[in-house]
Amino acid sequence: IIEAVRRLSDNFDFVITSGGIGSTHDDITYPSIAKAYNLPLKYHQLTLDRMNEFVENTPSISSMKLEPNQEAVEARKRMALFPDPSIVVYPNETLWVPIVIINENIHILPGIPRLFNGLLFGFSKYLRIRQNGNDGENFYRRFVKTFQPESFIAPILTEMQVRVKDMGIKVGSYPKWTADKRWVIVSFLSRENNKDKVEELCKEIAEKING
Template sequence: MASVEERNSRTIHTAACLIIGDEIHDTNSAFMAKWCFSLGISLKRVEVIEDDEAEIIEAARRMSDRYDLVVTSGGIGPTHDDITYQSIAKAFGLNLVLHEEAFERMKKLGRFKRTESEPEFNWDVESPVKTARLRMVRLPIDESRDLAKQALFPDDKAWVPISVVNGNIHILPGVPKLFEPMLKGLKPFIVDRLEDPECNGLYRVIISTPLPESNIADYLTKLAARVEPKGVKVGSYPRWQKKNNTVTLVSKDRKFVESLVREVVENVKGRRVLVEGEDDEEEAAT
């Protein structure tokens, strides 16, 4: 089993996304999928679980062990059901420790709306409100390791940190307007661990075909076996109630993928398109 430091420094090939919450309206996993694709990271798993300590513990341990990069979304607010920090701390035998920099940034940058019925708030006075807010800056900390590796601040204008646990679990908020810029801001912290530090990402070719999947299954099966050793994934996707289906070629090797296009187009009697479905209007017009 890899050590924490190994997980925190090894090349990132694979990723997983863990969505945590009882009321999920998830767009974060789709955003992460695009982010991973742009960096050449293979997003292997997306999982949705409720705010349940046992489930969070099991999923965090399993994903940390299986994938190079794990991102969690949700469950780090001030209320009783925001239990992500405490659950992941328990998963790896860590204490929740007040992160002083995050606390100071919260006091300086936090924008907490006060209602008319709410009493004046003072950071220097103990209160239920202060206790609730402190829940958001008590992070799972391994006090034997460098603190700077365990709390990342991707945005100088925001107080919310990315808590990094067990070397490869990155805990993010569930609110998309926070999740998205924070995930983007994670890139500088991991770029030197990418297989392609220039971040050329994955390259995809989309081919539209009028043939049913069953008609091209044999050819695509043989093609996939032939090109898989060279890192190319062949995809086949039906498009219900549309005349054309979709075949994709995905790889980091743009030149090799381009060398396959003519062959695939001929064998599936299709045409290359830039965006799936772009030829639907042409079908309707005819």
């Protein structure tokens, strides 16, 4: 999980994980993603409150009249133990489960199909808001094409990504090919308020990789 989520987040605009956020020992998505970015785990109080309200108001659960033991309580609370900081969104008010967003583009969803579908469908309105936002909130992306092999340009891209990481700019590379031709697309992704810097980086990388 750690390797995959880092790689996908670096190379794609929108990443979704599905499952592994329940209460059992093998539900390790939250702690794994936290470890990937050296983040602590912290209980999210609003999610705990929504979860408890759901339990109390669901007859099939509340009517069991089971005396909860501490181990069961702690296990259930794990479902609200998120990497911190994170963005927590409730796109479907009929569900207590949120979508937890890490590193701006990693979206953590449950694996149960009904919950997954309900959250993803509801989240579409948030995507429209993000796409139509103002004050530099829109994404800005530029591409540079080169016929140099990806392995040749990798050190240059790695150095550049380290240099611009704190500016909120992501550098990615995408190999392409046909039957008789191969090339690489280098991508720069940031917010619109960074577009001047992105343009500057595009010119720099084009000179270095014959783009």
